[in-house]
Amino acid sequence: MARSFKSMFxxxxxxxxxxxxxxxxxxKELTNYTLIVIGTILFVAVYFWVLDIGISAVIEAII
Structure with missing residues (x-):
């Protein structure tokens, strides 16, 4: 038991x-990094939103 405490410390x-x-x-760096992350997330979200709308339109046209 003493060994486990020693290894933990x-x-x-x-x-x-x-x-x-x-x-x-x-x-300043933290603000820049945060803005880059938020911008990237927004870009990816909009990209997949547009892709989803496009695929939905194609499926609706087929059906």
Whole structure:
């Protein structure tokens, strides 16, 4: 049991050390990344919406 606690504390200690190495984005970078993600999501959503309308129109024309 003592070994499991030791390995657990070792894991958290090593994780904390790795987090200190991370270069976190500043506010401007974070805003840019967020806008890129939202823009990409909107583009993909509109693309599939238009594709869905097109496929539905083709199916309606066949039926």
């Amino acid at each position: 070792s894991f958290f200690s090593e994780s904390w050390a790795e987090l200190k190495k991370v270069r976190w984005p500043n506010r």
